[in-house]
Amino acid sequence: MIRHNLDVSTSFAQKLSVPLKARGIETLQLNVGSLCNLACKHCHVEAGPQRRERMTKKVMAQCLHIVQSHPISTIDITGGAPEMHADLPWLLQECAGLNRRLIVRTNAVILLERGYEYFIDLYARHNVEVIVSLPHLDAKTTDRQRGEGVFPRVIEALRRLNDRGYGQAESKRIVNLVHNPSGAYLPGSQAGLGNHYRQTLKEKHGVDFNQLFCITNMPIGRYLHYLHETDNYADYMNALIGAFNPLALEKAMCRTTLSVAWDGSLYDCDFNQMLGMTTNHGAPEHVSAFDFDKLSRREIVTGNHCYGCTAGAGSSCQGAVI
């Protein structure tokens, strides 16, 4: 991965009156690899069928030991398509035994693929919280971003999840959706979009879900290439900078999250991971040297891409922060 800093009028560092610091580790996010059955245009991981990075079982075991030994409340598994990692069933079983909040970020399409259908039952058995990407309610718009035919397959996967109790009233099985803009603009209000998603998905498709998370597209990876290719880069960065919100900075997810890459290296977030910007400022850079106290109060490594998490109502892996 290439380190880079984006060309902007006012650097993110200039916006910080004091260094940004972590205030704990509530979530350990594991990126188990970049292999994916899709190649979405907005993917900051640049995941796809050709990618071969995958987390070793040794790193997974180190992560499990870390969670077991510390008050970390959430395990958040992402990729790529995590289901394409052969050790995911084992990892889920081990995680479930730790009795923490357990999340898997799925593209949902994989749940219909031959050889992967059993994951819905596996998720249900372990009460895994499932997070599904559904950028737009318009099938054509979603398919433009995620690939031909993706929208109806996501709807079908959501129906199957609903059949297992996911997204149903009085059920502990949670399925949350992710909306992100299908172009060079910022997401609207999470509450308004959430209501619109809920009403439309129920009326048109008979599908239920728990919460909608609105996530701002980060100007890195494939999305950054798109911004440059379409001459939208300057406008987009100006929109992010113009919408900078100190309250969103206060609640930025990096302050309570630690991201682990497939090779065990540590990052302040999944975005820094894709940019190759490991934890720094005296904090350990690898799971093998994990130090809860040092990492809990580490100084966050920032760059101009961080404007993506501090615009408007803010953006995190759990959606808006305000």
Place this chain on the structure above:
Amino acid sequence: MGDYYEQKDLADFANIGESSPELGKKYFDYYGEAMKPGALTEREKSLIALSVATTQKCCYCIDAYTNQCLSLGISQEEMMEAVHVGAAMVAGIVLAHSTQMRKIIKKKEM
């Protein structure tokens, strides 16, 4: 057109009250109240605003409300329908004014 209607001027809209701060504040307070969700949703209000923006040919408003509609997940088809409502209204208003023309013709012709 020289420097008229530059896209970056939209960002200056927030400063329109600099010569009359009190009026500027009253305007923005009113604008904020009128635009926030009420009996109508944010989506409905944004589509009305987009329709008005196009009929009034305000390039700043078209820029702002096209982006706003995109952000709210409003589809291109929905936006275009709102524009057609505005176009149909404008066409109707023009044609309704032909009443004046027809009245004069009827009075003047033998």
